[in-house]
Amino acid sequence: MGIKEESCYLQRQSSDEECIPIAATRVPPPQGSVLKGGEVNSKSRIIKAVTESVLWDQRNTEIDNVSRSSSATSGEFWGKKMGKFESFFYRILLVMLYISYGLFRYGQYQYNRMRLRILNLIYNPANTPQLIRQDVMKLQKIPKRLAAIVEMKPVGDLGGGLKGLLNDSSELVCWTVSAGIKHLVLYDFDGVLKKNVNELRNEIHSQLSKYYGPSNVPRYAIKIPHSNKIYFNDPNTDKENENNASGGDQEKTQEKKKVSIEISLLSNRDGRETIVDLTKTMADLCASNDLAISDISMQLIDSELTQLVGQEPDLLLYFGPSLDLQGFPPWHIRLTEFYWETDNNEVTYSVFIRGLNQYAGCKMNVGK
Amino acid sequence: MFLNAIEAQIKWGIMLFQEIIHQVGTLIRLSFHQMFDWIFGLTLINTAYKKIQSFLINILSMAPVPEHVSFIMDGNRRYAKSRNLPLKKGHEAGGITLLTLVYICKKIGVKCVSAYAFSIENFNRSKEEVDTLMNLFAIKLDEFARRANDYKDPLYGSKLKIVGDKDMLSEELREKIKKVEEITKNGDDFTFFVCFPYTSRNEIFHTMKNSVESYVKDANPITLSSFSRNMFFDKYSNRCDLLIRTSGHNRFSDYMLWQSHENATIEFHDKLWPNFGFFLMYLIILRWSFFSTIQRFNQNGGPLGKGLLRRFHVFHLRKDSFINVDSFPEPPISVSITGEAN
Numbered sequence: 001m002g003i004k005e006e007s008c009y010l011q012r013q014s015s016d017e018e019c020i021p022i023a024a025t026r027v028p029p030p031q032g033s034v035l036k037g038g039e040v041n042s043k044s045r046i047i048k049a050v051t052e053s054v055l056w057d058q059r060n061t062e063i064d065n066v067s068r069s070s071s072a073t074s075g076e077f078w079g080k081k082m083g084k085f086e087s088f089f090y091r092i093l094l095v096m097l098y099i100s101y102g103l104f105r106y107g108q109y110q111y112n113r114m115r116l117r118i119l120n121l122i123y124n125p126a127n128t129p130q131l132i133r134q135d136v137m138k139l140q141k142i143p144k145r146l147a148a149i150v151e152m153k154p155v156g157d158l159g160g161g162l163k164g165l166l167n168d169s170s171e172l173v174c175w176t177v178s179a180g181i182k183h184l185v186l187y188d189f190d191g192v193l194k195k196n197v198n199e200l201r202n203e204i205h206s207q208l209s210k211y212y213g214p215s216n217v218p219r220y221a222i223k224i225p226h227s228n229k230i231y232f233n234d235p236n237t238d239k240e241n242e243n244n245a246s247g248g249d250q251e252k253t254q255e256k257k258k259v260s261i262e263i264s265l266l267s268n269r270d271g272r273e274t275i276v277d278l279t280k281t282m283a284d285l286c287a288s289n290d291l292a293i294s295d296i297s298m299q300l301i302d303s304e305l306t307q308l309v310g311q312e313p314d315l316l317l318y319f320g321p322s323l324d325l326q327g328f329p330p331w332h333i334r335l336t337e338f339y340w341e342t343d344n345n346e347v348t349y350s351v352f353i354r355g356l357n358q359y360a361g362c363k364m365n366v367g368k
Numbered sequence: 369m370f371l372n373a374i375e376a377q378i379k380w381g382i383m384l385f386q387e388i389i390h391q392v393g394t395l396i397r398l399s400f401h402q403m404f405d406w407i408f409g410l411t412l413i414n415t416a417y418k419k420i421q422s423f424l425i426n427i428l429s430m431a432p433v434p435e436h437v438s439f440i441m442d443g444n445r446r447y448a449k450s451r452n453l454p455l456k457k458g459h460e461a462g463g464i465t466l467l468t469l470v471y472i473c474k475k476i477g478v479k480c481v482s483a484y485a486f487s488i489e490n491f492n493r494s495k496e497e498v499d500t501l502m503n504l505f506a507i508k509l510d511e512f513a514r515r516a517n518d519y520k521d522p523l524y525g526s527k528l529k530i531v532g533d534k535d536m537l538s539e540e541l542r543e544k545i546k547k548v549e550e551i552t553k554n555g556d557d558f559t560f561f562v563c564f565p566y567t568s569r570n571e572i573f574h575t576m577k578n579s580v581e582s583y584v585k586d587a588n589p590i591t592l593s594s595f596s597r598n599m600f601f602d603k604y605s606n607r608c609d610l611l612i613r614t615s616g617h618n619r620f621s622d623y624m625l626w627q628s629h630e631n632a633t634i635e636f637h638d639k640l641w642p643n644f645g646f647f648l649m650y651l652i653i654l655r656w657s658f659f660s661t662i663q664r665f666n667q668n669g670g671p672l673g674k675g676l677l678r679r680f681h682v683f684h685l686r687k688d689s690f691i692n693v694d695s696f697p698e699p700p701i702s703v704s705i706t707g708e709a710n
Contacts, residue, residue: 029633030659040666049665050658053431087430094430098658105658271629272592279576280590283583293581298573323634330625334569338618338634362617 026189028324035109035321036345038154050098054091112343116350123350129178129211135353136179139360143314147185147336148172149326150319150347152192159346165192166200168319168347170207175352177218177261178211184263185313189326191267194224198235204263205234218260225310226270232259270309271329278304305331312336315359319347337362421646425475428650431657432664434609434633436601437473438482440623441466443615443640450640456500461642463508469649471522474558476653480604482561484623488533488570502537505564506544513548516555527555531600532566533574561601568625575599599626608632610656612649614641 034041082090125132136142150168153160159167169186176184186193193200201222208217222231278301285291312332318324318340325333339355441462448458466483473481486501512528515521530545537545575598582588599605608627613620616638620628628634635652637644 027631029631030656030663031633034659034662041662045666046662049662052665053661090427091430093427097427097654098661101654101658105655272595272626275572275576276590276592276595279579279595282576283580283590286580286584293577293584296573296577296580298569301573301576302569325629325632325634327630330629331569331572333620333625333629334622335619338636358618 026326028326029322032320032322032324035343038157046102050102051095053098054088054095109343112341116341116344116348119350119354120348123353125175125178125349127210129174132175132178132349132353133180136356139356141360142179142181142356143337143359144181145183145185145311145313146176146181146315146317147187147313147328148317148319149187149324149328150193151188151326152190162192162196162199166196166203167207169193169200170203171347171349172352173204173220173261173263174207174211175349177208177220179356182261183311183313184261185266185310186263187266187326187328189268191265191269193265194226194267197222197224197231197265200265201231201234219258220261220263221259223262223264223310225264225266225308226274264310266309266329268327271327274308274329275305275331278308302331305329315339315355317352317355319344319351321345421472422475424650425472428476428653428657431654432660433477433653434656435478436480436482436604436608436627437478437610438484438608438612438624438628439466439469440484440611440613440621441641442613442617444642446615447640447642455497456504458642459501459504463504465642465644467508467512467523468646469644470526470560472646472649474526475522479557480559480561480601482531482563482601482604482608482624484563484566484621486532486564486566487622488536488565488567489622491536491565502541505562506541509544509548512560513551516552525555526552526558526560528552529559529561529602530564531561531571532563533570534565536565559602559604561604563623566600567622568620569622571600572626596626601627610635610652612637612652614639614644 034046123135150165150172152162152165155161157164165188172186173184204220204222205217208220212218217233219233221233223229282291282296286293309329309332312334313336315337316325316328316333316339318338320340321343323338323340337359339351339358341351341354344351444458444462445455446458447453447461448455470481470483485505490501491498509528512523515523516526516528518524528548530549534542534545575595578598579588579590579595583590588594596606597603605627607630608624609631610633611624611628612635614637616636618636624632633656637648637652639648
């Protein structure tokens with residue numbers, strides 16, 4: 001079908017100018033952004049923010065560059081204006097309400113952290129795949145496709161920067177292999193993993209050899225659907241493969257391609273933009289009469305997007321403090337189960353296994 | 369004589385005293401009864417509850433609130449089952465909850481509320497239940513239209529829009545929808561979207577198709593923003609700030625995928641939908657406001673800091689945006705140590 005070639009062409013064309021880091025321009029949901037901590041969200045600053053809101057007409061401050069439809073004026077209530085004194089009175093009450101809520105939330109936060117620490121002690125894989133498999137064997141079912149949203153933490157933090165991101169991702173790969181799940185989707189907003197795919201391959205290799213020993217590292221394939229590339233195992237094996245292929249040893253390379261896990265790397269580019277690009281491609285095809293408008297159907301779009309991005313994951317894990325999907329491809333989260341731990345901010349095994357646990361217990365009833 | 373006179377006086381005094389006591393007694397008793405009724409009568413508790421509600425809402429009307437709130441109303445049937453009621457009652461209770469919450473949201477200052485009333489997948493349910501839902505929907509449509517036009521009603525001045533694949537509905541229902549949308553189209557300050565029958569993939573698919581059509585016909589360029597604008601929710605299509613799903617499932621079930629996959633706060637709650645009341649809703653919005661106050665403070669800087677900076681003409685202590693190096697004022701003259709200046 002023509003449309004497939006066209007969209008592949010489109011992929012190759014745009015892959016050069018892609019990946020401008022735009023995470024800084026994104027406005028994350030408030031709770032997640034505050035609870036992630038960092039320098040800006042120190043306790044004293046939070047108290048300052050709350051108390052200073054007495055002096056501040058918040059309804060008229062724009063938060064993002066995207067212009068909101070129309071801003072309500074503060075104090076306008078039921079059409080009648082509130083007096084200056086009255087609105088000041090309510091603002092003071094609001095701050096008191098904020099402070100009491102903040103105290104409550106602080107207690108909740110400490111409780112959650114404590115709980116997570118204990119859970120991390122209970123569930124500890126200790127680089128041992130047998131333990132992971134044992135945990136998984138207790139479950140009734142496991143997801144076919146697992147997705148995880150990973151993110152780069154500030155460079156100064158523990159486990160931050162590119163190193164930390166690669167480490168987190170490769171650990172996730174190890175757990176997924178050990179749990180016996182065949183497909184893993186790793187999503188990061190800026191596509192850092194895509195750009196550093198060779199480092200990722202090395203990291204996964206060394207991590208897997210920690211789990212399984214250097215002599216029998218499980219085979220893996222890394223797929224980048226956006227640029228339509230597949231990498232097998234770690235970069236050192238590329239040369240071997242080439243030698244083999246030139247030596248005519250076809251069977252051996254075929255065997256090498258049997259993998260125990262397939263990892264797809266996605267980024268923000270695969271979300272809304274891909275859908276719009278597909279629309280453009282279809283529009284061009286329709287304009288040149290290669291495709292009739294009546295032929296555009298749900299099935300066609302679904303199969304195209306599956307081709308371009310991948311299949312819908314069954315379970316999506318998020319390792320941040322409150323669920324923030326960060327632009328995960330919208331078409332692909334139709335029935336996906338979400339799992340995250342409140343106030344958690346680390347990629348840990350306890351979140352992983354508890355996510356699988358929840359998935360095992362959930363009932364699927366489409367529409368019923 | 370003298371004694372008699374005194375006796376009469378005393379008798380009269382006693383009678384008067386008795387009378388007064390009696391009068392006061394009845395008065396007290398009556399007013400006590402009244403007070404009793406007043407305290408324990410529903411009106412008082414109701415008014416107190418309403419007063420507390422509107423007081424709390426007044427406080428929150430000083431805070432930033434989400435612009436677009438969305439509900440996935442899950443748990444009506446389980447609610448009915450848990451109370452041994454027929455399914456229909458469960459759906460009715462859910463409808464009442466929805467209207468109450470819409471009213472609360474409107475009072476708080478939310479601009480737009482949307483609700484997942486019926487999924488396209490729900491056509492797979494038994495015919496009886498689908499019919500019940502259709503009838504209930506028609507009744508609620510009428511009720512909403514009436515209330516939106518009654519200037520005494522809190523829902524006055526709101527716009528009602530039904531979104532979704534309306535081709536799947538019956539002819540008369542479509543007529544009715546058209547009529548109600550026509551009646552309420554002037555409500556500008558608040559919009560209420562009811563998704564009936566809707567799935568998000570269906571919405572994306574329709575938008576794609578329409579975009580292609582308009583490109584072929586009028587050569588309208590397709591961009592991310594034009595695509596977003598063409599979706600079902602008018603100007604609120606780009607994002608939903610707060611998505612609430614009740615009854616404990618952690619998934620979207622094909623709802624608002626495009627709107628909430630990026631910046632939305634997503635709340636999953638264990639309560640069944642008919643039990644989801646004012647205080648829960650208030651707590652969720654309070655949490656949102658609390659964290660967005662802090663977020664906005666971090667982004668814009670506080671009012672104090674900004675005011676001071678402006679007062680003392682200190683410019684650019686914070687990095688607001690990226691600027692060209694040429695636009696800076698000239699630095700002082702550069703002189704090398706040997707004294708040669710250029």
